[in-house]
Amino acid sequence: MTRKTKPKPVSDYFVHTSVLLAEAIEYLNIRPGLTYVDLTCGLGGHLKAIENKLKEQNGLNASNLIAIDQDSEAISFARSQVSDLVRFRQANFADLTDVLEELQVPCVDGGILVDLGVSSYQLAKPERGFSFDNNGPLDMRMNLDNILTASDVVNNYNEIDLANLIYEYSDEVLSRQIAYQIVNNRPINTTSELAQIVRNCYAKKYGHGFKPKINPATKTFQAIRIEVNAELRNINKMLTQAQAVLTKNARLVVISFHGLEDRLVKDFFRQTKIHRNKYPSGQDKASIDEPLWLSLTKKPVIPQKKEILANIRARSAKLRAGEKLV
Ligand SMILES: C[S@@+](CC[C@H](N)C(=O)[O-])C[C@H]1O[C@@H](n2cnc3c(N)ncnc32)[C@H](O)[C@@H]1O
Incomplete structure (x- = not known):
C-alpha cells in the first residue's frame, strides 16, 4: 500500500518577514472604523499589523478590513493569521472595483496598501518555478488558474x-x-x-x-x-481603480521592488487635473493645474540597514505614499 505524503504547510518553506512593516503602518495612518484594503495580503504580515492597529483603537468591525491576493495558497495562509472579521477575496488587484462592488463596499475611506512583487513563499517553493536557487518547473504564475x-x-x-x-x-x-x-x-x-x-x-x-x-x-x-503575470498592466489598472474608490483624505501606500514599478507609482502621485475657472458667461477665466494627490514621501522611503541585514529581500524595496486631495 502506498502512503500518501501530506503537502507541506506553507510555513515550512521559509521564515516570512514583511518589508517596511512599521513604515507602511505609519503611512496608512490607521483610524478606527474606517475601511482598509490590503491588495497583496501574501502571508498576512502587513494585514495582521493593520488588524492589530484597528483592534487597539476598538476600530475593527465585520466589514472594514479587506484582504486580496491572486494566489489562493497565500489567501489560505493569511486567513489563518487574522480574525474571522477580516474579509478575503482571491482576485487580481486589477479587478479592485469589481471586488468592492461584490462586497458592497462603495468606497474606501481609510486606505489601501499594495506590497508588490512575489512573496518569499512563492520564491521558496520550487514547484512554483519562480526561483533560480530552487530547481523547479518553469511556471512563475502568481495565480495558478492563469x-x-x-x-x-x-x-x-x-x-x-x-x-x-x-x-x-x-x-x-x-x-x-x-x-x-x-x-x-x-x-x-x-x-x-x-x-x-x-x-x-x-x-x-x-x-x-x-x-x-x-x-x-x-x-x-x-x-x-x-x-x-502581466504585472505592469495590472499595476496601472489597479492605480486607476484605487484613485476612483479612495475618498478625499484616504491614503494609498505602495511598496515596489524595481524601477519599473516605482516609476509607475511616482508618476501616479504626480498627476494633476486641469480645473477650469469660468466667468458667469461660461467663458474660460483661467485654468489651474490641480494636484490629485498630496505626496507624503517626496523621496521614496527605503529600509534601514538593519532591516536589510535581517532580510535581504528588503534591499530593493521603496515605499511611496499619498493622501487623496479631492
Ligand atoms: C510581497 S508579497 C506580499 C507580502 C505581504 N504584504 C505580507 O506581509 O505577507 C506580494 C503578494 O502580492 C500578490 N500579488 C502580486 N500581484 C498581484 C495582483 N496583480 N493581484 C493580486 N495579488 C497580487 C502575490 O501573489 C504575493 O502574494
Whole structure:
C-alpha cells in the first residue's frame, strides 16, 4: 500500500518577514472604523499589523478590513493569521472595483496598501518555478488558474519578442544573446536549465572568472515573471481603480521592488487635473493645474540597514505614499 505524503504547510518553506512593516503602518495612518484594503495580503504580515492597529483603537468591525491576493495558497495562509472579521477575496488587484462592488463596499475611506512583487513563499517553493536557487518547473504564475506560464514564454515566444521583453522588463544588457541561446536550447523545462543558459551567456561575454554582485539570472527571471503575470498592466489598472474608490483624505501606500514599478507609482502621485475657472458667461477665466494627490514621501522611503541585514529581500524595496486631495 502506498502512503500518501501530506503537502507541506506553507510555513515550512521559509521564515516570512514583511518589508517596511512599521513604515507602511505609519503611512496608512490607521483610524478606527474606517475601511482598509490590503491588495497583496501574501502571508498576512502587513494585514495582521493593520488588524492589530484597528483592534487597539476598538476600530475593527465585520466589514472594514479587506484582504486580496491572486494566489489562493497565500489567501489560505493569511486567513489563518487574522480574525474571522477580516474579509478575503482571491482576485487580481486589477479587478479592485469589481471586488468592492461584490462586497458592497462603495468606497474606501481609510486606505489601501499594495506590497508588490512575489512573496518569499512563492520564491521558496520550487514547484512554483519562480526561483533560480530552487530547481523547479518553469511556471512563475502568481495565480495558478492563469493559462500563460514561464514555459510558454521561454519555449514558444520568438527570439525578437523574447529579447525585447527581457530588455524592457529588466534592462538586461545581454538580452539578445540570452534570447538567442534560449531559442537554440529548446525545449527548456526547468528553472535551473534557464539559469544555466543565462550564466553561460555571461561567461561567454565576461569570462569564466567573472563574479557578478547578484546572480546573472536575476534580471531574466524578473522579466519573464513580469510577462507571465502581466504585472505592469495590472499595476496601472489597479492605480486607476484605487484613485476612483479612495475618498478625499484616504491614503494609498505602495511598496515596489524595481524601477519599473516605482516609476509607475511616482508618476501616479504626480498627476494633476486641469480645473477650469469660468466667468458667469461660461467663458474660460483661467485654468489651474490641480494636484490629485498630496505626496507624503517626496523621496521614496527605503529600509534601514538593519532591516536589510535581517532580510535581504528588503534591499530593493521603496515605499511611496499619498493622501487623496479631492
Ligand atoms: C510581497 S508579497 C506580499 C507580502 C505581504 N504584504 C505580507 O506581509 O505577507 C506580494 C503578494 O502580492 C500578490 N500579488 C502580486 N500581484 C498581484 C495582483 N496583480 N493581484 C493580486 N495579488 C497580487 C502575490 O501573489 C504575493 O502574494
